[in-house]
Every structure is written in C-alpha cells, then in structure tokens.
Amino acid sequence: MNFPLSTTLTPLTAAAALGAALLIATPAEAAPVVDAAKSEVTFAIKQMGVPVEGRFKKFDAQMAFDPKKPETGKVSFSIDLGSATMGSAETDVELPKATWFNTAKFPQATFQSSAIKGLGGGKYEVTGKLNIKGASKYVVVPVTLAAAGPAATATGTFAIKRLDFKIGDGDWSDTSMVANDVTVKFKLQINGLGAL
Template sequence: MRRRFTLPLMLLAVAGVVAAAPAHAQAPTAKLLPAQSEIGFVSKQMGVPVQGQFKKFDAQVSFDPKQPANGKIAFAIDTGSATIGDRDTDAEMKKGDWFDTAKFPQATFQSTAIKALGGGKFEVAGKLAIKGSSRDVLVPVTLTQAGGTSTATGAFAIKRLEFKIGAGDWGDTSMVADEVQVKFKLALTGVGAL
C-alpha cells in the first residue's frame, strides 16, 4: 500500500485515532499486537491516490467498553518509518519540508474524551501533534472482538498544511492535496468485553 509521494502525516493522525480503546481510572490496560496492527494514510498527488504506511508505532491503551469515559489512549508514531514503497520518496519524507524527522522524530496522539455510540462504535476526541503543531481531532472507532483479541478500526481526515507537512513548493495543493485520510487497524489484548 505505497506508491509515490504521499503525505504520511495522515498516518500520524490515524495512529492517534486508532487508540480508540482507551481507559483511565481503573480500566484494564491493553497490549498492542504490532504484527496484527497497521496505520496507513492516503493522499492525492495530482489527483491520483497515493497510499503509505508507518512501520513503527506504539500505543498505551486503558479501556473498558462498558466505562469508556474512564478510558485513556496515548499513541506515538515514528515519523521516520513512513513509507510509500519508493526509496527516494521515503528518504525525502524525512527532510525538513516534510516530517523533519531529525527535529520531530515522533507524532503523538493523546485522548481527552471517549464516548460510546452503541454497537461497538466509539468517538475518541484528542490532541494530535505532528512536527511541532497540535490540533484537536475527533476519531470514529469501531471495536470488534474475537477470542482474546480486540480490533479497533477507523479512519479520519487531517489537513497536512495545518501540521506544516509539505512546505516550500509542496505547499501547492494542486500538486499534493491538503487533505490526507488516515486509516488504522489496532489489534489489542486485555480490553474488557463489549
């Protein structure tokens, strides 16, 4: 799921969103299963969708579906792990005009509120921070369970220019669209039953 030059920042946002199964107080602490999880992004370059993903991320999740308001989620994404499958473009994304990974090695998400919508659906509000800029985001999350594994999935849109992603000539949105879709699938163990 990679192709050309794309905006990995959306992934960042996705990562924060995936942390949809949070918990505070005395909610159970969940464990992320990285091999079964993914955070991806889709941007448009000259109208053509370009897909990418972040290969390294971590989450701290405490969440009881029966008491979502007590949940808490913290997410960190290694921005240097962004890839669209092209070596030159992947290297370019690490530079100052894009993620500037030397100065900003991580993008983070911290939940501020979690609300149950019914039917395994939740709304997670929080702060997404990328490249020194922080924005409030609202992430829809669907939680499913099978055996001892809970899977949180969702997608949301961010504006890359609000996070200074794609500076200089790349600020031209006719070349690379401002909107980036962030998609995530987080597999977790230790989440309470729905």
C-alpha cells in the same frame, strides 16, 4: 525480660494478613496492549489527482480502557515518523527531510485523548490532541471495536489537513501538486481489553 511468643508475633501476623487480604481484594489488572505486529496504520493522499498510499511501520499505544465505561478511558498513541514508507525508495528518502516530516527535529507524531464517548454497537468517538511537527490540533477519531477471538480489533478512519502541520512545506504547499487532505486509517489488534 521474656515476652510470650504469641504476643510478639500477633501484630506481625495481623499486618501480614492484612497486606495479603489487600493484594487479593485489589488485583493489579494488566492494561490492554496493542500487538503492533498484527496492526497497521496507513495514510492516503492525492498527488496530481492520483491516489497514493503509505504506511507507518513503527508505532505504539498506551491505554486504560473499559468498553463498558468508555468515558473513564484514556488513550495515547505515538508514531515513529521515520518509519513512514510509500513503497518507493525515491519518495521514502524525502519523507524524513525538513520539508515533510522533519524527523531530525520531530521524530514522533503523538495523539493524546481528552474524551471518549460510547455510541453503542461497538462504536466510539475519541477526541484528543494530535501533534505533528510541533503543531497541535484537536481531532475526533471514530473507532469501531469488534471481538477477534481472545483479542479485539479497533478500526477507524479520519482526515487531517497536511498544511495544518506544515507537512510538505515551501514549494510543496501548492495543493494542486499534493492535495491538502490526508486520510489516516488504522486497524489495531488489542490484547487484554476484556469483554465487549
């Protein structure tokens, strides 16, 4: 039995047209990406009253964020703790050990947002859970977003207590030697964020 060609192809053509229309109507938007080569994450602490600074050389971020609808956004951040450096070979060899970051057991620190609040003027508050060495604490991270050509720059500073995460355990828990307060700073270049 022969069917007219037009009758046979019409449902297939309609399905193909519908599929194409859906693809055109809902284009996949690329998620914003942090350019790690143009970004930095640093930390500062006082050792016997003297400020000492360090940085993490390896980190990554995933985000779904619309500056115009911040409350719908999500941010996750991971830091390779083994990439920590304080600029001294003697100190750097100690950081991965169990007393400090224990990178053999806990190679990464992570942050997962639970809420993002827009404050106006490019300022936001990102609340989330910070996990270091198996310990988790909620932190509120102030973030300022500014346009930087086709990209955007996110900057912020927040404080943690190192002993909350057992960083500097044992004899090093004496805060007269190494202060408990740690200041974390970041400057991230973000590509594909969209208009601020």
